[in-house]
Amino acid sequence: MLQLKIRKVGNSLGVIIPTEAVNELHVEEGSILFLTKAPDGYRLTPFDPDFEKTMKVADKVMGRYRNTLRELGK
Numbered sequence: 001m002l003q004l005k006i007r008k009v010g011n012s013l014g015v016i017i018p019t020e021a022v023n024e025l026h027v028e029e030g031s032i033l034f035l036t037k038a039p040d041g042y043r044l045t046p047f048d049p050d051f052e053k054t055m056k057v058a059d060k061v062m063g064r065y066r067n068t069l070r071e072l073g074k
Contacts, residue, residue, distance in 0.1 A: 004015040017025075027033065027046050036043050062069060 002018055002021055004017070006013050006015055008014075022028070025031075025033070025044075025046050031046060034045050034048055036045065036049055
């Protein structure tokens, strides 16, 4: 478990993310992180949860129309 301290950054609040977490998240300065509500609190992730939902729908469509898409790709 990592402990983060909230600090004042200009007119906002921010946290310093330890190098260990930055490396595991594969992020760098300027990267965007998403804070989502989870059953046990909150989750911080570099992956857009809305994009994941969209890709699941796209996978279903591509599976259903696999042959048509293959023909269109020729």
